[in-house]
Amino acid sequence: MPNFDYEAPTSLASALELLARPGEISPMAGGTDVIDQLKNNRRNADLVVDLKRIPDLLVLESNGSGLRIGSAVSCTEVHNFTAENGNYSALAESSELVGSVHIQNRASIGGNVCNAAPSADTIPSLLIHEAVAHTASASGEREIPLIDFFAGPGQTVLQKGEILKELGVPTPSANTTSAYLRFIPRNEMDIAVAGVGSLIEVDPSSDVVTKARIALASVAPTPVRAYAAEEFLEGKNIDVEVIAKTADLAVEATVPITDVRGSAEYRKELIKVLTKRTLNICLERLA
Ligand SMILES: Cc1cc2nc3c(=O)[nH]c(=O)nc-3n(C[C@H](O)[C@H](O)[C@H](O)COP(=O)(O)OP(=O)(O)OC[C@H]3O[C@@H](n4cnc5c(N)ncnc54)[C@H](O)[C@@H]3O)c2cc1C
Secondary structure (H helix, E strand, C coil): CCCCEEECCCCHHHHHHHHCCCCCEEEECCCCCHHHHHHCCCCCCCEEEECCCCHHHHCEEEECCEEEEECCCEHHHHHHHHHHCCCCHHHHHHHCCCCCHHHHHHCEHHHHHHHCCCCCCHHHHHHHCCCEEEEEECCEEEEEEHHHCEEECCEECCCCCCEEEEEEEECCCCCEEEEEEEECCCCCCCCCCEEEEEEEEECCCCCEEEEEEEEEECCCCCCEECHHHHHHHCCCECCHHHHHHHHHHHHCCCCCCCECCECHHHHHHHHHHHHHHHHHHHHHHHC
16 A cells, blocks of 8 residues: 555544645545555545544534434444434435445445445435535535535545535425335445435325435436436326336436446346335335
8 A cells, every 4th residue: 555644633624724735635534445445546645634533524413404414424323323313214224235334333424425436325315315415625615415416436526625524414204205225246245236215205195295306326427316207206196007107217317337247228127126116115114
């Protein structure tokens, strides 16, 4: 592994000052992606700035408007918190899928987002909740809807010296359910060949879907929302035909590649199957 300097600041201000310095500076939270990339010469760093000791990045709370999840909060903590607090099944499910228990204990949700892998498991769950990325740099803070955060495989819209501070996840209504499923060739420790997060809100007096959100992993250069499928589903009573048509429309949002994990056609078929399954799980959860 190439040599690099290492700093572990304990305040956000110190971290931002370090990150604003000239040279190749790499923020690191859990390091489960960063260290591997450094070891395999897929990343250069003069300085690695460890974000795990900064209290501002370790916030995890539910308030009147929703969840605040600090970027350095581990996937294990996100899972435990969202499994116990509120209506965030998809987020609880996806944060429990990242690698093994050991990886989840170390890996942060912010690292999963900022690594910007098309296959990242927590991103579709955040997208269906219309999460907002709160960023910070030496020149100030900004808010970016998460759907606008990704610029390509491994690429985000973060500027040099800017980090993800926290994710804001609005509170879903009581009549909302969600689910996340991915397909991998083995039971764990693999990345998604395809993944689907679905969220529906249903009017209990009529069973009409008042809101639908569907987000896909591993089938485009960035995680994507399946807007045509969402629009079709909204305003309808869900039945087998509606679910089948929604799943067909979800495929329209994909531009998959063929690689060692699966062909483009296989990925499209997986999106169809996973969309149907996640919607059926949402319905079971509403019952
Ligand atoms: C064995 C193994 C299995 C894995 N399995 C899965 C899996 O099943 N699903 C999955 O989605 N991923 C998986 N991963 C990938 C990885 O564990 C996740 O992406 C993890 O969430 C990364 O979090 P981290 O805190 O370790 O990120 P780090 O490695 O610290 O950082 C990842 C990237 O984000 C940047 N970064 C981190 N925090 C910030 C911040 N606050 N602001 C700006 N940039 C930041 C870093 O500079 C780097 O580019 C696996 C990795 C390993 C090694």
